[in-house]
Structures are given as structure tokens and as C-alpha cells.
Amino acid sequence: MTEKAAQIPVSVKNVTYTYPEQDAPAIRDVELDVKEGEYLVIMGPNGAGKTTLCLLLNGVIPSVLGGKMRGWAEVYGLDARRHHVYELAQYVGMVLQDPEAQLFTSNVRSEAAFAAENLGVPREEMIERIDWALEVVRLQDFADRAPTQLSGGQKQRLAIAAALVMRPSVMVLDEPTSQLDPIGAGEVFSVLHDLNQDVGITVVLTTHKSEHATRYADRIVVLDQGQIVAQGSPSEVFSEVELMDRIHVQVPAVTRVEWDLKEALGKDRFSVVLEDTQASLSGLLDKRGHTKQQAADHRPPPPTPPELDTPYIELKDVSFVYPGTDKKALDGVSLAVEKGEFVGIIGQNGAGKTTLVKHVIGLLKPTEGQVVVDGRDMVDETVERMAQWVGLVLQNPDEQLFAMSVAEEVAFGCTNLGLPEEEVAERVDHALEATGLEPFRDVYPFNLSFGDRRKLSVAAVVAMEPEVLIFDEPTTGQDHKGRRELADIGKRLNEMGRTVLMVTHDMDLIAEYTKRLIVMGEARVLMDGPTEEVFQQVEILAQTYISPPQVTQLALSLGEYGIPGNILLVDDLYQVLKSEVGV
């Protein structure tokens, strides 16, 4: 290996790549040098070329996937086009988005062994490598577990360990946390941080989560439509707020607050982490003569559930145990939702959120207690019948699409309800209009982008005109734009009088769209009340590994200057600071 290769382990020069049977290139004229020991984060909207770039870095492109490649990619001095993936894999370890698709064996230890076995590593050395890798990802106590018994975060850490046994110098991870809850994502980022800092492994990671990117990255590269449009330190990149907005990359809330106050702060380069922004704003408030008040806790007590006269959905002391297990997935849950509400449901994975909403449509029946929807006891109702009153949009749109056109797909549910043809056509038109899919009505569903397929799955439910619409993790795998578009659909339907329940890990969406928030933890309802009051209960939220939105955390941290803690949106904080600071 040359000295240059050791300093620049991965080098991409002027690469343009087109997938087989595609006309447009996925990446164009990309130039990228990854430095030894660097923590590089690649960001960009869906379809920007992030995954393509990752697959190029470990040689899967072009040697496995084929296609047309122009330019040159080098991994530790090896030409990616001329060397097989197994050669490059010893330098570059790869972790994919879907944890399920990359685990193939029956226990953690054999999963970690797979790559070393393929490389013919002697058994004694293999055992040493496995023990080391499992310790690094903190799974040493899970060595005999089946991968199916691991949580999402543990599965991704296992995928990292499975690559680490090859002793790579670079780890490439393609959206490894997009399907994880906050705690799972935190575990993965923390392990990667340790690998980078303590073991010296170069990390290349793609993500939509700007708050994590800014906390750990040395450098951020932003892709849009296959081209690099910005790169630099997190502060340099996110200071280009207008560019990020144009290409729909989420700017951290704290950066946006500083950007809004740029004249008062006299800055053109903005902070990207909470502590720095807090220091900037404290300095500004101090300078403008705002003295710190007595440290007093102005936070309201934990909210109590609203008392509703005419609940549309009611769960009365509901418990549920999945067959074959003895742990309660719901434990004495009682709550009520009225017509026309927009309710958020949050909590860590396994807290019982999805189990809860499945009871509302009858996919699951309570082991104990009672679920009543519109006066109907759900024990006596079938899912197929309830579908006309309650619509549930599941996480993965691809698990329901089968028709030859978008319009046919949307019509399917209405036809199942036995509606006359004219009414079906009318409802399809309305649903396509509500979801912005009208221009695609004759398109084959799988030719749509992932974001549009998600909208199609919503349209398919909207056309059935249910009274209640439930979104289960609408943000999974979605970029900033896609997440907002789906939430906007929910908002529009809510304004039209529909009841909307949204299960998500995206606190910014919850803050912006919901008026009421239910927090689940350990199969119980931990809190239920107005969103702004719930987000001030930091300690209770921590029980289910949730932090309030970054802007709320910032407001809470400025409480001693009299800034109220019930702020949920950047604009609200800006208005308060504007009146306080007089900008």
C-alpha cells in the first residue's frame, strides 16, 4: 500500500454511474477523497445518490450490480472496477439500511463469524476476532442469542460486528439508523463514535438525521440529484441554510435559530449543536441586559388526560399478551380520543404503540379490557368491516401494492367495500387530489419514488373515507421533504374533520402537527396531554428514551432568562427572542 493510499484510503475521481436498464445516471462527476480516521457523513434527499456512492466505495458497484461507470474509484490503492468485492471488503466494511436483510444465520456468534469463515481465517484467530468485534459493539453478552431475538439497534450493531471481523479500516454505513427508534439510533451512533475515536476506523455514513450528523461528523458531504452540492465542516455546511432548504435537507433547529438571529448575533457561520447555541444566545441576552433570574422551575406539573364527553375511540383498561409470550405488550391501557383530534403517539420500540393502534382497528383483540370504536365493541368486529371507519397506513408501502396503475391501487379498497363504480371513481379522484398523486394516476406503482409510494398507500386508505386515519411510523426511510408531505396530508384530512393518530419517532413532526400527545413506555401510557405540556416533562420522557425537540430543549435551557419552556417551533422561539432581544 502506498503512503498516499494510507492517508486517503478511499478516493473517487470524476465518477458517473448509471444502473443497468436506467437512462439517467445515479451519480454524476463525483469527486471525493475520504481521509484516514475521518468521520464523514453523506446527506441529501431521497434519490440523491447516497446509497450508490456507498456501494461504489466497497466495490459492489460496478462489480456486482453492473451498469455503466465512468471515472475511477480506488480503495487502498485497489481499482474498484478491477478487484472483486471480497478483496475490497477486507478494507471497507459495509452495513445496510435493513437489519433483517443482512443477518442470515441462527445466532450472534455465527453471524459475526460468517465473513471470517469466507476469508479462511484460522479458527483460533477467528474466535479472537469475534470476541473483539462483539465487545466493541457491546454484544458480548448476547453471543448465543438468535438475531431474531435482538432489538433493531442490537441487530445493526451485530451487522457492524459482522463487518468488523474482517478488520476493515473503513466502515461504510448506509442509513443504518433509519428504521430504529431514538435509543437504537443512539446505540449505533455511540458505537460508531467509539470505533472512530478509540479504534481509529474511518467512518462513512449516510443519514437524514442532521442532529446526529452534526454531533459526530468531521465533514459533511451533501448530494443532490447525483452531484455533490456542498461539503465542509457541519457548521460550514449547515450555515448554507437557504441551499439546504432548497434541496430539502433538514437544518438543525439550533442552527436555524441562529440563522434567524444572524444580525443580532453578528455571525455568518452558525452553531450546529445545542450547547454552542445556548452559549451564543446566553451571551446575546447578557449583552442586551437580560439578567438571569432565580433558578426556579416554571414547568407545569405532568398533564392529566383530557376528559371527553363523547369519545369516538375508547380503550378501557386494555392488556394484551402476544401468543407464545408471557410479557404484556399492553398493560392496563386506558385512553379516549374524540372525533376531529390530531393525536401523536410516541415511545421507544416495544413500548406498545403499534400494538395499541392495531387494537383500534381490530387486528388485535385485547387479552383483558375493552376497546370501543364509535360505540362498537371491537371483540365483535372484523378488520375487514372496520376498514370503512378506521384506516391504518402501515410502515412499508411495498407490502400492499400490487395493481398495474396508481388509480387501480387506490380503487382496490373502495371496491372491497362494495361501492358502486361511479362512487369508486369519484373517491379515487378525491384521494389522488388530496395526496398530490393526480399526475401519476396511470403510472405503475413500483415506478414511483419511495416517497410517492408512501403517499399512494395513504391515498389507498383515504379513498375508503375512514373516520379515523392512523399513520404508523410514516417517516421511516423518508427524507425531510417526504416526512413533511405525509404529515401535511394528515393535517389537511384533520382540517376536513377526520381524526388522525400518528405514531412516530420524529419529535419535530409531532411538535409541529399534533395538539395532543400520548407517551407510551413499558406497555403503559406514561403521559397524555397537550403536546407543549408533555414535551416539558423531560424526566418522564427520558423513561422511554425520548428527548423533546431540539428547539424545546434550547428554550428550556434558556429558562433562567425567562424564556418559556412550552416552545415547540423555531419560529415561536424566534418571535420570543425577537421581543426579548429586540431584533
Add this chain to the structure above:
Amino acid sequence: MNALTFLNLDTPIHRLNPLTKLFMLACLWTASFSSRNLGVMAIIVVYCMILWALARIPLAGMKILLGVVLFVGTLMVVIQGFFYIAGDTVVFTVFGKPFKAEGAVFGFTMMVKLLSIASTVPILTMTTAISPLMAALAALRMPYKLVFVFGTAMRLTPLVQEVYEDIHDAQRLRGHNIKEMGIIKKITEGYFPIFVPLLLCLLRKTSDMDVAIESRAFGAPVKRTYLDDVSLKGRDYAAMLITFVFAAGLLATSVYMGWGAGLIGWGGPLAD
């Protein structure tokens, strides 16, 4: 849980080498195939049940397997009862067609034979993780790519089931009520919205899996090594010896008593 699902326990049977278990299965199958005597096959079933108990295999896990054996066995009894050529002991007639005792006994014997064969399967599948089984098959000089396909198929089975159930639920949420459809409608309309997304989802998952496998140096042109130690221990030799003696004893008894192929029922009286 079903009879193909690995139970992650630490029992004397779990600790046996997969090659030992394969040898035990081969012995028991030979004894079962070489005899049509109900007693011999019942003894094999009892032997398997002792092994189940040692392996702490719950009967609940056997429900599907036993259900299939019972269903197929009942069919055999009915079909053989009506269509068995030999014998003249008529038990009853249906539309003039006699149901013969000899046929029913023959069908019942086949059912117990099927049970004796099926009873051995969980002793391997429920006590052996896929990776040591793959290492054992590779030690038997099976081509690794074939072994890997076998292992991946074992891993994919529950995944396919999981995806199928998710898709089924997703379509029920759109009012697709396959349960209430007649058989023709089920075939022409019912399964289409389930099998199309199932196929597409599995294609995508296997494509991702392909990338993951390649990224972990699959197919590297080196002599593959294995984490699992497939060398035989004292307990393996003991288990093989016991099973071999047991199966050989049954085989010898069958041959000596004339209970081999061509005989039915209890061996002697009804066979003639």
C-alpha cells in the same frame, strides 16, 4: 414455533455433534423403512419421544407436524380401506364399495411409519443451529454453495411467513376478505393482492441480502474455515453406538420374525 424451529437450549441432545444426529436419523430411518410391523415402529416413536424429553422439546412445537401426520394418515386409512386389493374382511360398505379391515390396518401401519419417520426430524432440526449443521454438511464434503443455499432457505422460511402475514394484514386493512371467498374466487382474485407484493418484497430482500453476502467476502477463492468444531467427542460415539445397537436390534428382529417389506399390520397373521 414449529418442528423446524431451532430451540436454543443446553441439553445433552443439543450438545451432540450434528453429524451424530444425522447418523442417528439414518439408523432410525433404516429400521423404520425395513419393517412394516406396528410394534417396531411404535418402539421407534417411543425412542424418539425419549430423545424429545432429553432435548426438552415441548409437545406444542410438534403440533403442526403431528397434525400433518394425522391428516395424511387418516387419508391413507380411508383410501386403503376402500381400495386395498387383498383381504376380504368387510367392515362396512358405502355406495356398494366395501371398506376392508386389512386395508384399514395397512393404512394405519403406513400412518405409524410416517409418524416414526416424522418423529425423528425435530431431533435434528429443533436441537441444531443452522451454522453447525452447515459446517457438518460441509464436513460431509457437500459443496459449500449448496450448503449455503440450504442454510439460507432455512433462515428465509420464517422470514417469508412473517412477510406473508404482514401483507395479509395490510390487505385486510383495505377490506380484502379472503376468508369469506369461495375456492374459485380465492384462486382467481383472493391471492393475487397477497402474492404479488410477497414476491416483490422477497425479491427486494434477497437483492439486499446478495449485497450483504458479497460485502462479507462470500465466494473468496480461499479454503473456507468454520467456527463450529465438527470433531466427534466421547458423547457422540456413545450416542451413535446406542442408536446403532437399538436400530440394528429392531432390524434383526424384523428380519428374523419375517416382518420385512411386503408384510402389513402386526407382521404375521394379517400378512397372510
